[in-house]
Amino acid sequence: MADWVEACAVDDVEEEDVIRFDHGGRTFAIYRSPDDEFFATDGFCTHEQAHLADGLVMDDIIECPKHNGRFNYKTGQAKGAPVCVNLATYPVKVEAGKVMIQIV
Amino acid sequence: MAGTVKRDYSLVGESTRRAIETGLASAEWYHTDVPRKAIKELMQRSDGPAIRDTIIWIIAILGSAAGAIYFWGTWWCVPFFFVYGVLYGSSSDSRWHECGHGTAFRTRWMNDVVYQIASFMLMRNPVTWRWSHARHHTDTIIVGRDAEIAVMRPPDLLRAALAFTGILDFRYSLPALVRQAFGKLTPDEKSYVPEMEQHKAVIAARWHIAIYIATIALAVFMRSWIPVVLIGVPRLYGTWHMVLTGLLQHIGLADNVVDHRLNTRTVYMNPISRFIYWNMNYHVEHHMFPMVPYHALPRLHELIKHDLPEANPSIWHAYREVWPVLLRQLKYEDYFLKRELPPTARPYRGEFHEVNMSAAAE
Numbered sequence: 371m372a373d374w375v376e377a378c379a380v381d382d383v384e385e386e387d388v389i390r391f392d393h394g395g396r397t398f399a400i401y402r403s404p405d406d407e408f409f410a411t412d413g414f415c416t417h418e419q420a421h422l423a424d425g426l427v428m429d430d431i432i433e434c435p436k437h438n439g440r441f442n443y444k445t446g447q448a449k450g451a452p453v454c455v456n457l458a459t460y461p462v463k464v465e466a467g468k469v470m471i472q473i474v
Numbered sequence: 475m476a477g478t479v480k481r482d483y484s485l486v487g488e489s490t491r492r493a494i495e496t497g498l499a500s501a502e503w504y505h506t507d508v509p510r511k512a513i514k515e516l517m518q519r520s521d522g523p524a525i526r527d528t529i530i531w532i533i534a535i536l537g538s539a540a541g542a543i544y545f546w547g548t549w550w551c552v553p554f555f556f557v558y559g560v561l562y563g564s565s566s567d568s569r570w571h572e573c574g575h576g577t578a579f580r581t582r583w584m585n586d587v588v589y590q591i592a593s594f595m596l597m598r599n600p601v602t603w604r605w606s607h608a609r610h611h612t613d614t615i616i617v618g619r620d621a622e623i624a625v626m627r628p629p630d631l632l633r634a635a636l637a638f639t640g641i642l643d644f645r646y647s648l649p650a651l652v653r654q655a656f657g658k659l660t661p662d663e664k665s666y667v668p669e670m671e672q673h674k675a676v677i678a679a680r681w682h683i684a685i686y687i688a689t690i691a692l693a694v695f696m697r698s699w700i701p702v703v704l705i706g707v708p709r710l711y712g713t714w715h716m717v718l719t720g721l722l723q724h725i726g727l728a729d730n731v732v733d734h735r736l737n738t739r740t741v742y743m744n745p746i747s748r749f750i751y752w753n754m755n756y757h758v759e760h761h762m763f764p765m766v767p768y769h770a771l772p773r774l775h776e777l778i779k780h781d782l783p784e785a786n787p788s789i790w791h792a793y794r795e796v797w798p799v800l801l802r803q804l805k806y807e808d809y810f811l812k813r814e815l816p817p818t819a820r821p822y823r824g825e826f827h828e829v830n831m832s833a834a835a836e
Contacts, residue, residue: 418500426517426765435765437608438576452608454668
């Protein structure tokens with residue numbers, strides 16, 4: 371059964387930005403889109419072990435800080451070299467000012 | 475003093491095995507602390523600066539080509555070919571580089587278009603080189619891992635000098651494209667290009683070769699050298715500026731370390747060289763934060779220079795610094811230049827590297 375876990379407060383993430391969230395020995399990335407929606411993906415780039423939370427959010431794209439690999443953080447889709455493998459995404463909901471993610 | 479271990483620059487050899495075993499491959503690198511807000515602001519993309527620079531670049535290329543054609547057969551064509559050659563054979567390298575990172579323009583297709591054009595001008599396979607450059611950033615100057623080490627140890631000075639003529643690069647690049655066009659990738663190339671991308675490298679090489687064949691056919695049809703002097707051959711006579719600036723990125727500094735302050739150099743350059751080189755003279759900054767676009771590198775430099783070795787004040791100064799190091803490396807290949815940090819910097823940390831510091835000159 372997948373658990374809902376509190377990742378952060380809404381205000382912890384700036385608009386069009388990302389933060390890191392560690393839980394249960396795993397690392398996730400929590401995004402706030404320009405439309406003020408929240409999303410969650412695995413925290414590491416699928417190309418190499420780089421923290422996506424150090425990257426740049428542009429519209430619906432997260433760009434990895436190491437090799438500029440790009441993913442759509444809403445769908446996890448890899449957008450071309452040097453990333454070829456999609457990113458895992460997780461359901462997100464906001465409750466009482468808290469961002470919750472459902473970890474599988 | 476520890477004994478010298480012969481370096482093996484193959485990407486599938488003894489040094490590769492050692493780099494992986496010792497954790498030098500895909501390691502955690504030192505980064506200067508920069509507040510998220512500041513680095514996020516520096517990373518922001520915009521199309522404006524690159525569109526402006528690309529318009530100037532294209533006008534300068536077409537203008538110098540037109541002048542070279544107009545004055546063909548007279549000595550007056552020489553200065554036009556001089557300018558055209560540098561724009562074609564040198565400035566294309568920085569365009570290839572920045573657009574390969576996807577940082578020059580905010581709009582993705584603009585990066586892709588300029589990347590493809592610049593790759594062709596450089597006789598570089600746009601697929602294999604994209605991956606080799608990713609490896610260069612993962613494992614900068616890690617022997618056995620980095621595919622882009624320009625001057626290996628012990629240094630081959632004749633080879634380094636010939637690089638300014640473009641002859642060696644030409645001799646390597648064109649046959650490599652022909653080989654790739656026939657579907658053959660070397661074991662080194664296969665080590666850094668994922669299998670699912672390898673067919674794209676073959677297709678790209680075929681396009682490049684097709685354009686060169688068309689250029690030669692046009693030259694034969696016109697009974698003129700002009701097409702080949704404008705397409706392909708500038709890779710020879712226009713490469714010198716790319717080599718002049720590019721060699722300084724890492725030459726004479728440490729290898730097998732995971733701190734860019736030890737293996738990478740920032741050099742202040744004149745505005746023309748900086749336009750040609752698209753600010754890659756701020757090279758430590760670029761390696762530490764590859765997401766920062768070329769036009770924001772001077773601001774990044776101001777922000778973090780307290781934590782970096784002092785920049786060389788000129789190209790000339792940097793070569794004067796490098797020359798005695800290269801001479802020493804001829805006899806003792808472990809020797810390198812360890813650049814002094816300012817008192818405001820965080821010191822080089824032993825846990826970040828296992829370099830033989832006794833081999834260092836400060």
